[in-house]
Amino acid sequence: MANKTKYREIMGYIKERIQTGNYAVGSFLPSENELCQQFNTTRTTVRRALEELLREGFIQKEHGRGSKVLERSKSLGLLTVKGFSGAIDYDVNTVISVPPNITSWPTMRSFALSDTEEASDCVYFQRIRNINGKPVVVEDNWYAASVLEPIDAADFVEGSFFKTLSQKHLIEIMGAEQELRAITATAELAKKLQVAVNSPILHITVRFRTSLPELNLYGALYCTTTEYPIRNSYSV
Amino acid sequence: MANKTKYREIMGYIKERIQTGNYAVGSFLPSENELCQQFNTTRTTVRRALEELLREGFIQKEHGRGSKVLERSKSLGLLTVKGFSGAIDYDVNTVISVPPNITSWPTMRSFALSDTEEASDCVYFQRIRNINGKPVVVEDNWYAASVLEPIDAADFVEGSFFKTLSQKHLIEIMGAEQELRAITATAELAKKLQVAVNSPILHITVRFRTSLPELNLYGALYCTTTEYPIRNSYSV
């Protein structure tokens, strides 16, 4: 997506080199002065880029030594934050059951919307996660249409929304709040998850915060956990 | 703590004015240029200070308008890791229903024990969390007896096991892994949680890692979430 500013261009360049292994984990980036020459700019701008990468957990700075490339999964224990591609150890197949489309916000929400979100339409899509061909999670997702255009279902990187955000829009997940509930399956849910009506269902509502301050991603997950529990992990 | 740098000095000044209400919530800070004059410095430095305040959630910037003072939220990530005292906003009363005692490990577990844990007996205790007098969470806890002696129920700091560990043993929680399941209430659980048999129950099994590498704390939580959902939050 558009690198309108020079510091974003530098960020994107470094991020891409890190993600492809051109800048190896544990090694040091070129020095700020070298990056200045490479991009024909000044330290202020280079430092602006490095600072963002620092905040997003890509690098770590060492005074007098340089900027070191970090293991990218480090602080993200949070499996939920990684999306379900990472949350379950089994072979997961994701089906985009409702492709991204613009609609109005759902009425029932666990989280308050910001003013700008409230004023905007929202982009909605639904995915179903299958394990061994059996549906295990139904996941509704929403975000403000004014902040980010709908992403074409075909453009999803490996079926993952987060990977798509990171690689195509340079947006990283910065944190999340969840609410967890146990509910019983409605007729509709029971059908989608192929379980009996009134089966116990794990209901997770979540708001993900991103490196784009105006952009929150909202999710509502319905999980049948009898065979495959949902795993989370955290690091302090 | 010393304000060695000018941007910290500016930050401290603004933070203090916000916290004492001199800069009212919802109002705009002096403009960057005004702050430059006030502190006899340049915009780079003022902006560095404002940027930190932004990251810490004190202000919000509006292009073309100014920097607005925000409602200060508590937001202290990782509620689960901090234990349930912090997980629920309501008035929570904790009853130690089974005081710490030495027994053998339970047979059903979600996590594999280390060799030293396996070789040791375990300390077990059970707590029930009540909200407004109604039981909401039944929590079983275990840890290896060889690593830490049983803590007397009367010595629990504010009923919190984690606070006790931190304040009396200088042990901090470093992370956790969870498994989440939705189940239906057994007769025994239904009785303890005062709900109908077969009600949906949120079942969380968790292992907390601590700053003592040999010490893991294991938990099994049974939560009735119809009235009070369980909240989690993370930060990257």
Added chain:
DNA sequence: AAGTGGTCTAGACCACGCG
């Protein structure tokens, strides 16, 4: 048009790590 924050230039000096 005037004022605000957003980006950027072209320097400077300092503190830290290493040889």
Added chain:
DNA sequence: GCGTGGTCTAGACCACTTT
């Protein structure tokens, strides 16, 4: 001593909001 990142100066131009 030299290269690194940390802080800071003194400007400039742009984009956005308000009057």
